[in-house]
Amino acid sequence: DGGITQSPKYLFRKEGQNVTLSCEQNLNHDAMYWYRQDPGQGLRLIYYSQIVNDFQKGDIAEGYSVSREKKESFPLTVTSAQKNPTAFYLCASSILQGLGTEAFFGQGTRLTVV
Amino acid sequence: SQQGEEDPQALSIQEGENATMNCSYKTSINNLQWYRQNSGRGLVHLILIRSNEREKHSGRLRVTLDTSKKSSSLLITASRAADTASYFCATAFSNDYKLSFGAGTTVTVRA
Numbered sequence: 001d002g003g004i005t006q007s008p009k010y011l012f013r014k015e016g017q018n019v020t021l022s023c024e025q026n027l028n029h030d031a032m033y034w035y036r037q038d039p040g041q042g043l044r045l046i047y048y049s050q051i052v053n054d055f056q057k058g059d060i061a062e063g064y065s066v067s068r069e070k071k072e073s074f075p076l077t078v079t080s081a082q083k084n085p086t087a088f089y090l091c092a093s094s095i096l097q098g099l100g101t102e103a104f105f106g107q108g109t110r111l112t113v114v
Numbered sequence: 115s116q117q118g119e120e121d122p123q124a125l126s127i128q129e130g131e132n133a134t135m136n137c138s139y140k141t142s143i144n145n146l147q148w149y150r151q152n153s154g155r156g157l158v159h160l161i162l163i164r165s166n167e168r169e170k171h172s173g174r175l176r177v178t179l180d181t182s183k184k185s186s187s188l189l190i191t192a193s194r195a196a197d198t199a200s201y202f203c204a205t206a207f208s209n210d211y212k213l214s215f216g217a218g219t220t221v222t223v224r225a
Contacts, residue, residue, distance in 0.1 A: 042215050
């Protein structure tokens, strides 16, 4: 089945630790995105990538890092510099075509600092 | 800052009624999209309207786009309990594929 997969579904992080969230897609999409969602809030863009080995900061990139070594994969690392990382993280992908196309979302990773 | 802003923040309606929500944005766009999110889940794409279109329909959904007012509306007709969810608009900027979301409208459909 084609789709976008995030893992793990739940993640617990101790203070001062880096953690990496996985996002894989087999849709052959060019663009991939990472968003953060806080309770009752909208989605805020962390990073996005249009091609392999290239990515751009979104609105809240501080304390996060990404890589795009393969078209299918766009992992997000939440570093110890992110002071309030507890949130729901969503990954998405889309085709880059003309005036744009729909984005497909994974089911999210809920990160909690313990 | 978020590009799109939805209005109202929350909406409660009776089953069978129509639900209307609005989205305003600030800069030129390639397209505007509407998504639904059930609690604790990922987002599901509902409909995309391009900057050169004014109205689109999909089943019980009707979306309008007014680029002169930088606004869009989503109408859900004959609502059902299963329509209870949060609805978000997202904008893709001109000359960029950055996809930015608003804060959403939470819709509750009462049986």
